[in-house]
Amino acid sequence: MIIEKGYSISESLGILWKNKNLGAIATGLVATLFSTMGPGMIVFNAANSGNLTDAQAVSWLLGIYLIGGLATIFMSLRYRLPVVTAFTIPGAVMLAKILPNFTLSEAVGAYIVVGVVTLILTISGLMKKFVEHIPVPVMLGMVGGVLLSFGIGMFTAAIKMPQVYGFMVISFFGIMAFKSFAKKVPPIIVAIIVGIVALAASNLITPVPLSFEISKPVLALPTFSLRAILDISFPLFFLVIGVQNIQAVGVLMAANYKVPINAMYLVPAIGTFINSLFGAHPAVTAGPSTAICAGPSAGEKKEHRFIAAFAEGVFWVSFALLAKIIVESVKMVPKEFTAVLAGLAMFEVFKSAFQGAFAGRFRTGALVAFFVAVTNLSILNIGAPLWAIILGLLTSLIVEREDFKLNKTENGKLLETAK
Structure with a gap:
């Protein structure tokens, strides 16, 4: 089967409507703020570096957010998972340096090549086999390393400016302490309100x-162009399959969801083709945004957290249509505000990732994967997350061979039971 079987979209809409809640919508908004406030400016910067016109820059934003939003809505309803389709942010940073050397049409051709290769590997089944043969603890070690910077950024901001961001963190955990109240009033909502009030009191909201x-x-x-394929397609391909999509797969594994691996690669690959028509770079399955929507702030029941991703998809479509005005409006608040909200929303994901990585087998490989991912270094134009998995897997093969044997035996028993 090329793509995993999902649920009826109409039935999912019915479940969504019956279980809609403020926490899920607020979490979707937090994920939207995280993925638009900084990243939107990064894309604008890349467009300016590539000497694109304002109209082409806005079209680029329209493409990545419109297609990402629609794909997110589809994935959330089809699989009832808090999974977000977005665009590669590191790819946008890289393009800011590379685009001046190419025409827009050459860049678009390079984007299409990334989509074609990803599509072929997914349809052939090679992508799913690759992902399924990675020990879950190694995957989660990588996720913990990738997401670590969000936790550090949150507490760094809180310590540097306790009168604003410190109050946000305290209010979040303060509400969590009262579990019955937290079910009615999501802690992330309180953190947003406290943050806005504190920013206003400190005169940190800038009129624009x-x-x-x-x-x-x-x-x-x-x-x-062969040169564009080598300089743009090659690094972007590894960013898509080895940095972005693999993070989201790991995040959902950490939350114990059944992951539709093919769909999480196939849908962004199709999105990449459509993005290119707008002059926009490749679509991906977003790790951090998926992590935000998969956390408890999106709702007490895991099976209903897809509502947060659906809400983010709706917000993204709205952002796409009003890209210019929203990119300007997000300049009103400091970037630390979004960083703190993202860290708070992902807090439970950190706990799940570390527990899954270091509580059982493959701990040495998971630890190596964690440290490599933390470095955030790129070698041979391949990002740290893919190197984290490769080196973590090699470490486990060398020093934890017995864990592979135990894992294989358990899988065999499960298959016999299923028969």
Whole structure:
């Protein structure tokens, strides 16, 4: 089967409507703020570096957020999972340095190549086999290392400016202490309100002139250049399969969800083709945003946390249509505000990742994967998350061979039981 069987979208909509709640919507909003406030500016910077016109820059934003939002809505309803389709942020950073050397049409051709290769590997089944043969603790060690910076950023901001971000952290955990109250009033909502009030009291909200304008697409046609494929497609491909998508798979594994691996690669691959028509770079399954929506702030019941991802998809579509005005409006608050909210929303994901990575077998490989991921270094244009899995897996193969034997025996018993 090319793509995993899911649920009826109409039935999922019914479940969503019956179980809609403020916590899920607020968590979707937090994930949206995280993925738009900084990343939107990164894309604008990349567009300016590549000498794109304002219209082409807005079209780029329209593409990544519109297609990402629609794909997120589809995935959340089809699989009832808190999974978010987005775009590669490190890829946008890289493109800021590379785009000046190429025309937009050459870049678009390179984006399409990434989509084609990802699609072929997914349809062939090679991608799923690769992911399924990675020990889960090694995967979770990588996730813990990748997400660590969000926790550090949260507490760094809280310590540097306790009168704003410290109050946000204290209010979040303070509400968590009263479990019955926290079920009615999500801690993340309280943190947002406290943060906005504290920012206003500290005169840290900056007025910005806004102009209302609906985003318009600018059609981008591809040309295929070997140099662009080598310089753009090659590193972007490894960012997509080995840095971005693999994070989201690990996050859902940490939360004990059944992961539709093919769908999490296939849908972004299709999204990449559509993105390219807007002059936008490849779509991915987003690790951090998925982590935010998979946390308890999205709801007490795990099976209903897909509502947070659905809400983020709706917010993304709205952002896409109003990309220009929203990118300007997010300049009103400091970037630390979003960093703290993201860290708070992912707090339970940290706990699950570390518990899954270091509580059982493959702990040495998981620890190596964790440390490699923390470095955030790129070698041969391949990002740290993929190296973390490779080196963690090699470590386990060398020093934890018995764990592989036990794992294989248990899998065999499970298959016999299933028969």
